[in-house]
């Protein structure tokens with residue numbers, strides 16, 4: 001993976017300034033605290049911000065830890081789903097902490113720019129995995145799309161790329177509890193056919209998501225885009241869950257009790 005580009009470091013500084021301004025403005029109405037350690041005074045304190053930056057500084061290839069991903073889909077992750085990155089992502093997605101978008105977008109931009117040299121030359125569409133309808137009703141925003149749009153506004157997307165919301169959930173396919181409550185066979189079954197894509201034929205696409213666990217979601221996104229006529233050349237995620245102590249495989253043989261669970 002290449003060294004973090006200068007423009008991404010500039011984005012990180014800009015994200016820190018944006019967080020400070022947001023915190024100053026918001027604290028007039030509501031006391032602001034660090035999303036990780038709860039220190040008062042800022043959305044992300046200096047120490048946690050530094051640790052978050054470090055956790056996303058060395059993107060890596062993560063597809064080998066996702067047993068349901070299937071072949072031919074390289075995945076670049078900005079960092080591991082743990083510690084500061086996991087805390088910030090959870091707070092952003094489910095805790096109403098949209099003030100963390102700039103700093104998370106900086107991490108995603110790092111991964112995108114690290115992955116871009118491996119893509120074939122020419123225009124590439126960055127296609128976010130859409131939030132499930134039930135989660136969208138709860139959150140009122142689409143986290144991955146918001147992060148990508150933040151990157152686009154700051155001009156830190158890789159050259160030749162554009163954000164394109166070409167994926168949609170098919171209505172009623174994923175009702176009920178979040179998929180992380182299901183086992184691997186259940187995830188694969190529930191994901192299959194859950195997405196559809198309307199995409200220009202032959203378009204070169206990269207799927208973008210927030211967290212990589214088993215890979216079932218990315219596999220379904222890639223399937224839908226390919227079924228729509230796109231050429232899917234890779235995927236990028238903000239965070240990859242650390243693989244379980246007992247490796248999972250794509251088959252559905254039962255794992256020993258307490259083993260093989262992804263740590264979400």
Ligand SMILES: [Zn+2]
Nearest residue numbers: 034037045048
């Ligand atoms: Zn902190």
